[in-house]
Amino acid sequence: MDAAPLSAEALFFAGTESLQAGDMAGAETRLRQALQLAPTLAEAHANLGLVLEARGALPEAVACYQLSIEHNPTLAQTYINLAGALILLRQLDAAEVACAQALRLEHANPDAWCNLGVAYARMGLELEAEESCREALVLQPGHAKALFNLAYLLLRQGRWEEGWACFEARDWYAYLARHVDCPRWLGEPLAGRSVLVGYEAGQGDMLQFCRYVAALKARGAGAITLLCHPPLKRLLASLAGVDHIVGFDEALPVAGWDCWTPLMSLPYLSQTRVDSIPAVLPYLHAEPALLAAWAPRLPATGLRVGLVWKGSTGFENDAERSLPSLAALLPLAAVNGVSFISLQKGAGEDQAAQPPAGLQLTALGAQLRDFADTAAVIEQLDLLISVDTAVAHLAGALGKPCWVLLPDYLTDWRWLEERTDSPWYPGVMRLFRQPAGGGWAPVVADVAAALEAFAARRLGGAGHHG
Structure with a gap:
């Protein structure tokens, strides 16, 4: 005998589990099946929006969020998700309205304030953007996205003391933190300690910030290993102060260093200000x-x-x-x-x-x-x-x-x-x-x-x- 067909509710829960597990194809199939059985299920529309957004189908995601709101206009999170997708589509006025609607429902929601800050920053309203990010941080002091967005505003304005500190909220180096077995360097004396400097972000970031290797040597570091993008490996051999260069396509040992640091934390740990950038040129050389x-x-x-x-x-x-x-x-x-x-x-x-x-x-x-x-x-x-x-x-x-x-x-x-x-x-x-x-x-x-x-x-x- 065949099993009884799944209910809309069961399909919704299965689709949501798939979404949380990162199985986007499975999530989409089950959520669409749920919506065939229950076309007004607001939460299923909202979660289908998340699946489509993850795939880069932003206009379709926006349509799903809007349908969800039509069927249930009381969920602040759906407005927050809608605002995020609208920001990526550069529909900034509509994103601001969506954030305002979220805040009307949940005035103390830090995610809504954070997205509002992003919308204002992209409109060029830097004061309003900063106030919104800071409101999110009052409500949730460690809110990583709000700290990160505030960092961008402050760094662009040259307010680097607070800007670099906020920039530490990024999570670009999580893999390295899990992989190596030595402590992260937090600015203490180096006195001959060997250091692994981990790559972050793009090749331009590596080219801009690799200058700090010399600053680490000047602070007493012993051997310095630089982990970098493979196309930079040959060039970075010309960098003063670097002892070993490893491409991130190579096997990286777990051990062998006294401490490690992400590359882009070095301006923070060096207390760099606009008038104290280590800018002796050239610091790279052609063979x-x-x-x-x-x-x-x-x-x-x-x-x-x-x-x-x-x-x-x-x-x-x-x-x-x-x-x-x-x-x-x-x-x-x-x-x-x-x-x-x-x-x-x-x-x-x-x-x-x-x-x-x-x-x-x-x-x-x-x-x-x-x-x-x-x-x-x-x-x-x-x-x-x-x-x-x-x-x-x-x-x-x-x-x-x-x-x-x-x-x-x-x-x-x-x-x-x-x-x-x-x-x-x-x-x-x-x-x-x-x-x-x-x-x-x-x-x-x-x-x-x-x-x-x-x-x-x-x-x-x-x-x-x-």
């Missing part, structure tokens, strides 16, 4: 053999200007920070006496093979094996023009002139506010920011004018046109 190998592949005449117009597509703000295509840089082609070199890897690399008419380009991206190769090319350029991605940090670390094109929406905290320079890379980096509301055309026009002046200076007037 002489690679310089020689790459030299013949570079243009023999003109100013050598490198171009990078897209970052990694996996980055949350990539649509904002990357240019739509190489064609956006076409106005630069009007500057005489410049030879352009593409260092674009991955997304956008194909565009360099067929540049827009009028833009002469030497495309090297496909030949670059890792960042040691890229460093050998940048070392032989006059200038790099790049969006906010790892190659810009590499140019800065090499002490090479670099112009960075920055988005108006969610400008990264490390570029601070309204500055046209970077204290992380003094004397070599220049920032070109989108106007309020965004748009790349005015930025590229500014870069083209600056390149005209740069070329005139470097070429002593030769090749300059009026």
Whole structure:
């Protein structure tokens, strides 16, 4: 005899268990079955929204949350989830309304205040964003997301004493904390102790913050092991103070160090302020053999200007920070006496093979094996023009002139506010920011004018046109 068919309630509970276990396909199947039997089951709509959001199907997730609210408008958590999805879709006014509705139901809900803070931050309302994050922290003092969001606000504003402390709420290094058997370094004297420095976040973060290895040595550290992204391994061998380099694709021993630290806790433990950044440039170097190998592949005449117009597509703000295509840089082609070199890897690399008419380009991206190769090319350029991605940090670390094109929406905290320079890379980096509301055309026009002046200076007037 067949088993009796499952009830809507049983399917809902089974789907929710699957969701909590991370079985998204199973969760979706069971929740949809539950909704076929009970179309007004608000909680099933809400949980299906979570499944769809995890899959990146944000408009569909929003529709599920809205259906859930239609059938039961008394659940604060559904409004909070709706606000989170709307923020990712940049529907910020609607997200603010959803947070307000959650707070009307549960005024003391720290998650609702936290999401409201994110919505305000993305609207550019930094004071309101800070107040909302702080309200969440009054209600729940260790609220990790509120601390993390507050850290971004404070760091962007240059309020680094509190900013670095709040930034410690991130959980990017949880795997390493579980894996190694030595204590975490908390700033105590190092006196010859061996240290494992763990990688965090992206390759640009590693390039920017690896400078702190020298600071650890200066504080008395013994042998320092740096765990890094595999494409950085060869390059980071040139870093002063590092004794061993391990790619995170290699087997990492459990033991062998006296203490460990996440890379991006080092500014906090070094009490770094805007006016005390360890910024002696260059702190990375190209290998002489690679310089020689790459030299013949570079243009023999003109100013050598490198171009990078897209970052990694996996980055949350990539649509904002990357240019739509190489064609956006076409106005630069009007500057005489410049030879352009593409260092674009991955997304956008194909565009360099067929540049827009009028833009002469030497495309090297496909030949670059890792960042040691890229460093050998940048070392032989006059200038790099790049969006906010790892190659810009590499140019800065090499002490090479670099112009960075920055988005108006969610400008990264490390570029601070309204500055046209970077204290992380003094004397070599220049920032070109989108106007309020965004748009790349005015930025590229500014870069083209600056390149005209740069070329005139470097070429002593030769090749300059009026």
